[in-house]
Amino acid sequence: MEIKKKISLVKKNTDEFIDQIDRIGKDQNLGLSKFLLISCLIDTVSTYAYHKMRNNQQYKKFITDYLGQVNEKYKKGKIAEQIYQGIRCSLVHSFTISKNILLTEASDRNIHLEKNINNHLIVDLTSFFDDIKEAIKIFFKDLNKGNGDIHKIFKKTFNDNPPFKVYKRVDLLDPNQPVTGTVELNTISYDKINFRRSHSS
Numbered sequence: 001m002e003i004k005k006k007i008s009l010v011k012k013n014t015d016e017f018i019d020q021i022d023r024i025g026k027d028q029n030l031g032l033s034k035f036l037l038i039s040c041l042i043d044t045v046s047t048y049a050y051h052k053m054r055n056n057q058q059y060k061k062f063i064t065d066y067l068g069q070v071n072e073k074y075k076k077g078k079i080a081e082q083i084y085q086g087i088r089c090s091l092v093h094s095f096t097i098s099k100n101i102l103l104t105e106a107s108d109r110n111i112h113l114e115k116n117i118n119n120h121l122i123v124d125l126t127s128f129f130d131d132i133k134e135a136i137k138i139f140f141k142d143l144n145k146g147n148g149d150i151h152k153i154f155k156k157t158f159n160d161n162p163p164f165k166v167y168k169r170v171d172l173l174d175p176n177q178p179v180t181g182t183v184e185l186n187t188i189s190y191d192k193i194n195f196r197r198s199h200s201s
Helices: 003-022 032-051 055-070 079-094 127-145 152-161
Strands: 102-103 121-124
Touching: 003 032, 003 102, 003 127, 003 152, 032 055, 032 079, 032 102, 032 152, 055 079, 055 127, 079 102, 079 121, 121 127, 127 152
Parallel strands: 102 121
Antiparallel strands: none
């Protein structure tokens, strides 16, 4: 498969991932789930950008290299480390967040990546997701230009971990049919739109 077709396929899957996150509305009170999915999205794209780096390295590098082009604050201090450890790892591994982070759905760019009076890093959901979408556009623009080793890195990731295909109609009893799909599950909604660890820290 030629490189352009591979890029197109990965972009299509990435766009679908973004679209699914976008469909989680504010009225559903699923902010933490949205933060978790956004973290997985960064993981996914950063793998294509920096093949075979340690996961934490490629995740943080994508934040500084690409999110940093959208908003300079991502390049400052330990922002990338705080987002990786305090949000991504905490949510993925134990569905909690760092005691030094405040997640909000205020939709206010002025407070995004600022510190509050208690020195908590404020991460605004809408601003964060908007920035990631812009960063991904920049990445695919670079990928289509093919400057440097970006094609070589991308092809290695594609060959090792090709994107999935969605089969809309399959015989679920046929063991030869590769399948991906979802099962509808009942979930508990959250009543609050701002999240921080429950400790008084």
